[in-house]
Amino acid sequence: MLADDDEIAPAKTGLKRYPFLFLVDISGSTGDQPDPDIHHINTSLANIMDLLRKPTPSSELAKQIDKVDVCIVSYSDDVHDVMPWKEAEKIPASLPLLVPMGGTSTAKAFEYALNRIADRLTFYNTKKLGFGMPHIIHFTDGAINDAKPGDAKWNAIKSRLSQVDGRTNSEKRIATMINFISPKGCSKDFVEVDGRKMSGIELLSELTGAQSIYEMGKEQTTFEGFVKLITVLITKITHNFRTQDAVDEAAKAIKDGKTKLRNVGKG
Ligand SMILES: [Mg+2]
Incomplete structure (x- = not known):
């Protein structure tokens, strides 16, 4: 694990911190042609x-006083810190390019991400x-393969997630996960588990x-909108919008007509 940024300038200590962990699936399937x-x-x-x-100087994000903290974690068979916890303004100008390889250890990655959130808290x-x-902002195609529905590992992480994300008790929510499914993960029959064919969305939904699941969008141009959307989303969350409202507001704020954010849970 890389060392977290633990320098806080004295003048900033009165401010509120908003931790965002980007969890990125870089398994071999994300490199599929x-x-x-x-x-x-x-x-x-x-x-x-x-x-x-x-x-952007005129943006709400630029005007805000509280601080955004960011950590980037990638995973395939193993889980790695791409960037340990940092204040947003200290994010390096260039980050290593992520290279796809290996399996999709999403259960292991969720466990790690929750521990990294705990480190920051x-x-x-x-x-x-x-x-x-x-x-936790998770980018994936959803083709989990280190656990499958019903096995011990699946049940363990599902139970931990549901305690953390407030599904079992909304007053005890300690972190919120937003999953963005990449284009290939949205197609039918993308994964097969014990003879059941399904999309990455369907598999991840079970966990x-x-x-908590949104489609990134299928057209090339939607990715530009997607970037804007994530930044608006983060801005709204730091203005104390509830996550669901923040996502809705972010989608509304993207008016170029290219970004169609579909929440899978809304059907
Ligand atoms: Mg994969």
């Missing part, structure tokens, strides 16, 4: 990080910093609940 999802993921992630590091508590709801 034609038009591999990983290219869109790399471009989207780089543009999102640029906007978070240097928000411990840090805030130690420094006596106020913070907003932590969010995280359909309400």
